[in-house]
Amino acid sequence: MGTDNTENLSSRPLVEHLRFRVKILKSLLENSKLLESPHGKGITREFFIKEFLEDHLPQVIKIGRGEIIESTNKSKTGDIDIVLYFSSMPKLTIGDSTLFLAESVAATIEVKTSLAGDHLKEAIDKCSAVLKIEREQVTNRTGFVISKEHFDRFFKRVRTYIFAYESGDLNTLSGKLNSTEAPDFICSLSQGCVIKKK
Numbered sequence: 223m224g225t226d227n228t229e230n231l232s233s234r235p236l237v238e239h240l241r242f243r244v245k246i247l248k249s250l251l252e253n254s255k256l257l258e259s260p261h262g263k264g265i266t267r268e269f270f271i272k273e274f275l276e277d278h279l280p281q282v283i284k285i286g287r288g289e290i291i292e293s294t295n296k297s298k299t300g301d302i303d304i305v306l307y308f309s310s311m312p313k314l315t316i317g318d319s320t321l322f323l324a325e326s327v328a329a330t331i332e333v334k335t336s337l338a339g340d341h342l343k344e345a346i347d348k349c350s351a352v353l354k355i356e357r358e359q360v361t362n363r364t365g366f367v368i369s370k371e372h373f374d375r376f377f378k379r380v381r382t383y384i385f386a387y388e389s390g391d392l393n394t395l396s397g398k399l400n401s402t403e404a405p406d407f408i409c410s411l412s413q414g415c416v417i418k419k420k
C-alpha cells in the first residue's frame with residue numbers, strides 16, 4: 223500500500239505539469255483563431271508545439287524544419303513540419319531551407335489543426351515518405367558498432383509522429399496505425415494518444 227502511494231506521489235508533479243501545459247496549448251489554439259490567413263494559422267500553431275518541445279527536450283536534441291535525405295541522396299522526404307535532430311550532427315543549410323541527413327534525425331512530427339477530412343491522410347503520407355528513408359549503419363566515436371539486429375530494430379528508420387489539436391475518437395485513429403507505413407504515434411490534444419502496435 224505504501225509503495226503505491228509513493229509511486230503516485232512521484233508521478234504527480236509531471237502529470238499536473240502536463241495537464242497545465244495542455245490547458246495552455248488549448249488557449250493558444252483559441253487565440254490563434256484571430257488570424258485570417260490559413261498559412262499564418264498553421265505556422266503559428268507549429269510554433270506553439272516547437273516552443274513546448276524546447277521547454278521539455280534535452281539540449282542534445284534540436285528542433286528544425288526541412289527535408290530529410292539519405293546519405294546516398296537516393297531519397298528525400300519533402301518538407302517536414304518538425305524535425306528533431308542531434309545537435310552533434312551536421313545539417314545542410316541552403317538559404318532559408320535545411321537538409322537533414324537521415325543519420326542525424328531522431329524523429330519527425332507532423333502538426334495538424336484537425337485530422338478531419340484529408341488532413342489525416344496528408345499527415346500519414348508525410349510519415350510514409352520519412353519511413354522510406356534508410357539510414358547507414360555507422361561506427362560511433364569510440365569505435366563501437368552495434369549489432370545488425372539491434373540496428374535494424376531501433377535505428378534503421380526514423381521515428382514518425384503526428385500531433386493534432388483536434389480529432390475524431392481514438393478508435394478511429396487507432397485503426398489508421400495498422401499499416402507498416404503508418405506513424406509510430408498520434409497525439410490529439412482533444413482526445414488523447416494512440417501508439418502503433420509493433
